[in-house]
Amino acid sequence: MSDLKPYLRHHQRRIDAALRRFLPKESVRPATIHKAMRYSVFAGGKRLRPILALAAAEACGGDPECALPAACAVELVHTYSLVHDDLPCMDDDDLRRGRPTSHKVFGEAIAVLAGDALLTEAFAILATMAPCSRYQVQHYITELAQAGDSRRLIGGQVLDLEGEGKQLTKRDLIRIHEAKTAALLTASLRLGGMAANATPHQLQALTDFGYHLGLAFQVIDDILDVTQSTEMLGKTAGKDAAVDKATYPSILGLEQSRQEAHRLTTKALTALKPLRRQALHLEQIAHYLLDREY
Amino acid sequence: MSDLKPYLRHHQRRIDAALRRFLPKESVRPATIHKAMRYSVFAGGKRLRPILALAAAEACGGDPECALPAACAVELVHTYSLVHDDLPCMDDDDLRRGRPTSHKVFGEAIAVLAGDALLTEAFAILATMAPCSRYQVQHYITELAQAGDSRRLIGGQVLDLEGEGKQLTKRDLIRIHEAKTAALLTASLRLGGMAANATPHQLQALTDFGYHLGLAFQVIDDILDVTQSTEMLGKTAGKDAAVDKATYPSILGLEQSRQEAHRLTTKALTALKPLRRQALHLEQIAHYLLDREY
Numbered sequence: 001m002s003d004l005k006p007y008l009r010h011h012q013r014r015i016d017a018a019l020r021r022f023l024p025k026e027s028v029r030p031a032t033i034h035k036a037m038r039y040s041v042f043a044g045g046k047r048l049r050p051i052l053a054l055a056a057a058e059a060c061g062g063d064p065e066c067a068l069p070a071a072c073a074v075e076l077v078h079t080y081s082l083v084h085d086d087l088p089c090m091d092d093d094d095l096r097r098g099r100p101t102s103h104k105v106f107g108e109a110i111a112v113l114a115g116d117a118l119l120t121e122a123f124a125i126l127a128t129m130a131p132c133s134r135y136q137v138q139h140y141i142t143e144l145a146q147a148g149d150s151r152r153l154i155g156g157q158v159l160d161l162e163g164e165g166k167q168l169t170k171r172d173l174i175r176i177h178e179a180k181t182a183a184l185l186t187a188s189l190r191l192g193g194m195a196a197n198a199t200p201h202q203l204q205a206l207t208d209f210g211y212h213l214g215l216a217f218q219v220i221d222d223i224l225d226v227t228q229s230t231e232m233l234g235k236t237a238g239k240d241a242a243v244d245k246a247t248y249p250s251i252l253g254l255e256q257s258r259q260e261a262h263r264l265t266t267k268a269l270t271a272l273k274p275l276r277r278q279a280l281h282l283e284q285i286a287h288y289l290l291d292r293e294y
Numbered sequence: 295m296s297d298l299k300p301y302l303r304h305h306q307r308r309i310d311a312a313l314r315r316f317l318p319k320e321s322v323r324p325a326t327i328h329k330a331m332r333y334s335v336f337a338g339g340k341r342l343r344p345i346l347a348l349a350a351a352e353a354c355g356g357d358p359e360c361a362l363p364a365a366c367a368v369e370l371v372h373t374y375s376l377v378h379d380d381l382p383c384m385d386d387d388d389l390r391r392g393r394p395t396s397h398k399v400f401g402e403a404i405a406v407l408a409g410d411a412l413l414t415e416a417f418a419i420l421a422t423m424a425p426c427s428r429y430q431v432q433h434y435i436t437e438l439a440q441a442g443d444s445r446r447l448i449g450g451q452v453l454d455l456e457g458e459g460k461q462l463t464k465r466d467l468i469r470i471h472e473a474k475t476a477a478l479l480t481a482s483l484r485l486g487g488m489a490a491n492a493t494p495h496q497l498q499a500l501t502d503f504g505y506h507l508g509l510a511f512q513v514i515d516d517i518l519d520v521t522q523s524t525e526m527l528g529k530t531a532g533k534d535a536a537v538d539k540a541t542y543p544s545i546l547g548l549e550q551s552r553q554e555a556h557r558l559t560t561k562a563l564t565a566l567k568p569l570r571r572q573a574l575h576l577e578q579i580a581h582y583l584l585d586r587e588y
Binding site: 024028029030032033034037080084087089090107108109110112113114115116117119120121123124126127128129136137138141142144145146148149150151154155157158159161162 | 318322323324326327328331374378381383384401402403404406407408409410411413414415417418420421422423430431432435436438439440442443444445448449451452453455456
C-alpha cells in the first residue's frame with residue numbers, strides 16, 4: 001500500500017487543478033454563488049470518484065489525462081448531492097469534511113442554488129470530452145445523467161429519507177446503496193474507461209468492480225459512523241443511529257458488517273481480473289478503502 | 295392572431311406527449327419522486343419555451359419534430375427552476391399555475407430532489423438529439439448548460455434574491471432579466487434552430503430575437519403582477535410589491551413600462567427580418583405575448 005499514497009496525492013493535485021480551471025472564478029458576478037460553489041468543491045474531499053475515473057482510464061490502457069473532464073464532472077455531481085443532502089429539509093447536517101456545511105455559511109437559498117449550479121456545470125464540463133472511436137459525447141452525458149437520475153443517485157436519497165425510522169431488511173439497504181453510492185462510483189469508472197476507448201469487455205469488468213466496490217464502500221461508511229468520532233470523520237458521527245436510520249451495523253451487527261465489507265471487496269477485486277496488471281491501482285484503491293475500517 | 299391559437303394548441307399537445315414519453319412513469323420506484331416530477335411538469339404550463347424551440351426550427355426551414363428533445367429539455371430546466379425558486383428558503387410561494395407548489399404537496403426534501411431530477415433528466419433527453427452537419431450533441435449540451443448556469447439562469451435568481459428590499463436601477467433590473475429570463479428563452483430558440491441545422495446568420499437572428507423577447511416578456515410579467523388578480527395569474531399576485539422587489543412598474547411606472555414592452559417587442563420583431571416568411575409563427579408569438587398585457 002506504500003506506493004498508493006503518492007499516486008493518490010498526484011491525482012488529487014491534477015484533479016484539483018482541473019477543477020480550479022473549469023469552475024468560474026470567485027470574482028465572477030454574482031460572486032456569492034461562485035464562492036459557494038468553490039467552498040464546497042474545495043473542502044478537502046478525498047476525490048475518490050475522480051481518482052477512480054483516472055485509474056479506470058489507465059486500467060484500460062489509456063492516458064488518465066483524457067479522462068480529466070469526466071473525473072471533474074463526477075466530482076461535481078457528488079459535491080452537489082452532498083450540498084443538497086445536508087440541507088435542513090433533508091439530513092440537516094451542520095458539518096461536512098470538518099467544516100460548516102454550505103447552508104450554514106451561505107444560507108439555504110444559496111446552498112440550493114450552488115448545488116444546482118454544480119450539477120449544471122458537471123454537464124458543461126463533460127461536454128468538452130474528446131470523442132474516441134467507440135464513444136461520443138452523448139454516451140458520456142447519458143452515462144452521467146443516468147447515474148445521477150431519479151432512479152439512481154436521487155432515488156437512493158429518496159429511499160434513504162423514506163426509510164428513516166422504519167425497519168428495513170438487508171435487501172432494502174442494498175437497494176438504497178446500489179442507487180445512492182454504487183451507481184455514481186460505477187459511472188466514474190465507466191466514464192474513465194470510455195475516455196480510454198475501453199472495449200465492451202473492459203467496460204463490463206469496470207461495471208462489476210464498481211458495483212461491489214460501491215456496496216463495500218457504503219458498508220464501511222456505516223461501520224465508521226458507529227466506531228469513529230466526529231473529529232475523525234469530519235462529519236457528525238453517530239448520525240445514523242440518532243435519526244434511527246437502518247445501517248449494516250444496525251441490521252447485521254459490527255462483526256458481520258466487517259465480514260460483508262471483506263466479501264464485497266473480494267468480489268470487486270475478482271471483477272478486475274480481466275484487466276490484469278493495468279488494474280493495479282484500482283486493486284490498491286479497493287484495499288485502501290477496506291482498510292479505512294481499522 | 296386567430297391562426298395562432300390552434301398552432302399553439304397543436305404544439306402543446308406534441309410537447310406534452312413527448313414529455314410523457316421521456317419522463318419515468320409514476321409507478322417507477324421510488325414512486326414519490328416520479329409523482330413529484332410529473333406533478334410539476336404537467337401543471338398546465340403554457341409551454342412557451344418548447345414552442346419557441348419548435349417554431350425556431352420551422353423558422354430555419356426544418357421540421358419541428360427534430361427539435362422535440364431540445365424542446366422538452368428546456369421545459370424541464372424551466373420547471374426545475376420554478377420548483378426550486380418556489381421553496382420556502384427562496385421566494386416561498388404556495389401557489390403556481392393555480393395549484394399548490396411542489397413543496398406544499400410533497401414536502402421540501404422531495405421538492406428539492408424533484409428539481410434536481412428534472413434538471414438531470416433534461417440533459418439525458420438532450421443527449422438523444424440527432425446530430426446534423428453543423429451541430430453535434432456537445433453543442434446542444436453546452437448551449438443548455440450555459441443558459442442554465444451560475445452566470446445566467448441561476449445567477450439571475452441570486453441577483454433577484456440579493457436585490458430584494460434594495461433600490462435597484464433600471465440597469466440592475468435588466469441584468470437580472472437577461473440572466474433569469476432572456477438566457478433560457480434565447481437558448482430555447484437557438485436549440486430549435488440548431489436542430490434544423492441553422493446557418494450562423496440564422497442563429498444570430500434567433501439570438502437577437504430571444505434577447506429582446508425575453509426582456510419584453512419579463513416587463514409584461516412585472517406589469518401583470520401589479521394589474522391582475524391571483525386567480526387570473528395562477529400564482530400569488532402583488533408578490534413583487536409584498537417582498538419589496540424592484541420591478542419595471544416600481545421603477546418606471548405602469549405607463550412607461552408598457553412603452554418599454556412595446557419597444558422591446560418591436561426590436562425582437564426587427565431581429566426576425568432575415569428569417570423572412572418562415573418566421574411568421576415566431577412573429578405571432580411575440581405579438582401574442584405583448585397582448586397578455588391587456
